[in-house]
Amino acid sequence: MVADIRKYVQHISLSPDSIQNDEAVAPLMKYLDEKLARLSASLVKENLTRVLEALWELLLQAVLQALGANSDVSTDFYGRFHFTLEALVSFFHAEGQGLPLESLRDGSYKRLEEELRLHRCSTRECIEQFYLDKLKQRSLEQNRFGRLSVRCHYEAAEQRLAVEVLHAADLLPLDTNGLSDPFVIVELGPPHLFPLVRSQRTQVKTRTLHPVYDELFHFSVPVEACRRRGACVLFTVMDHDWLSTNDFAGEAALSLSGVSGVLRPQAGGGARASQPVTLHLRRPRAQVRSALRMLEGRNNKEAQEFVKKLKDLEKCMEADP
Structure with a gap:
């Protein structure tokens, strides 16, 4: 048959x-x-x-x-x-x-x-699914890639999102000395919800697996965009390499729908009054890559630019020891 x-x-x-x-x-x-x-x-x-x-x-x-x-x-x-x-x-x-x-x-x-x-799905729906899958995935080995402590709050009066990167712990040792020079890239996604928002990054902390940052970033975005499907803050931890390509250490995503001040305005306090959140770092798993495969097969500019950006990050991951 x-x-x-x-x-x-x-x-x-x-x-x-x-x-x-x-x-x-x-x-x-x-x-x-x-x-x-x-x-x-x-x-x-x-x-x-x-x-x-x-x-x-x-x-x-x-x-x-x-x-x-x-x-x-x-x-x-x-x-x-x-x-x-x-x-x-x-x-x-x-x-x-x-x-x-x-x-x-x-x-x-x-x-x-x-x-x-x-x-x-349309290209944008597929990109949204990519971020939704990142939000849904859980690290099967929660301590393998380390943890990141952050704090977020939406400031309604200024119409901006405040994101504070506090510290990280138990990061992967990616340098030959058994340590790392980690920094954190902070960006909002999906890109079509925040088209004018650029990613920001912390300072590099040298020779440590337990960096302390205490850095506060602001993103000027309307609260309506933060409430949209798949809207999130993506934290990417990289090991700074002084002579070659930076190495990928792990990532974590935080849904904006659960951030203080997004669903309902909150009086006073600001970002530092909200509670810190501990995020377990991980590597992208098969479910996330499924949406990426769909985008790779599409010829429109938005899909190709999105895939190129992710491929550049994958090259960093493949270069890891």
């Missing part, structure tokens, strides 16, 4: 946008219905279940291959495969008589569903 399934998935891939989704998927569904009716009549339940599980994985891989073989296609193309995926889930579940939903929506399904969802 392998060659047949790939042929029917290709039929969906090549179907013009002008035809309805159910019409494009119909040949595949008819084929599966006929084959599985025959298998169901000749196999005991245990063996039928094994066949269904193998077919399900085969279908998911065939759709993933079809997505990988196409670029510069319309959002309707990905919408059609999303329709196909849900139709197949319903077919294989068979109102409780087939495979359980939890097994159908596990493993390769999650990867495929994420790919389809991101492909259907």
Whole structure:
């Protein structure tokens, strides 16, 4: 059935946008219905279940291959495969008589569903998802890359965000002497929410894994932008190299929606009155890179500029010992 399934998935891939989704998927569904009716009549339940599980994985891989073989296609193309995926889930579940939903929506399904969802997003939605994934990810080894202590507050009267970098602890030793020369880059994201805001950076603290900064930065931004989806402060810790490229030590993201003064004005006190927050540094994980892969395949200027900036940072990461 392998060659047949790939042929029917290709039929969906090549179907013009002008035809309805159910019409494009119909040949595949008819084929599966006929084959599985025959298998169901000749196999005991245990063996039928094994066949269904193998077919399900085969279908998911065939759709993933079809997505990988196409670029510069319309959002309707990905919408059609999303329709196909849900139709197949319903077919294989068979109102409780087939495979359980939890097994159908596990493993390769999650990867495929994420790919389809991101492909259907606009460039800005995809960039927002990149930052949302950074906010959601948790370090699996919280002490491996160290910690950063910060304090943030929105000053309504001045219409600016105050970000204070206090200190860091247990940073990675990235120099041959077993220490580092760390500094912190502070920036707001996503870029389209803060187009005129430039990143700022702390001073370099030499020969230490426990730097104390106590530096306060201000960003003139409207509070409405801070309330938007994915709006965050991104802290990137770098090891300053006096002779070559700076090394990446770790990063952390803080959602602006939870910052004091953003959702509701707060009288007096300023940034130094808010409570310090300890952030665990980490490296970008697969979930974050998924959104980045979607942006890499897009030819518009906004996507390419965003990817180039991140690639420059990745070069620093790859240079780490």
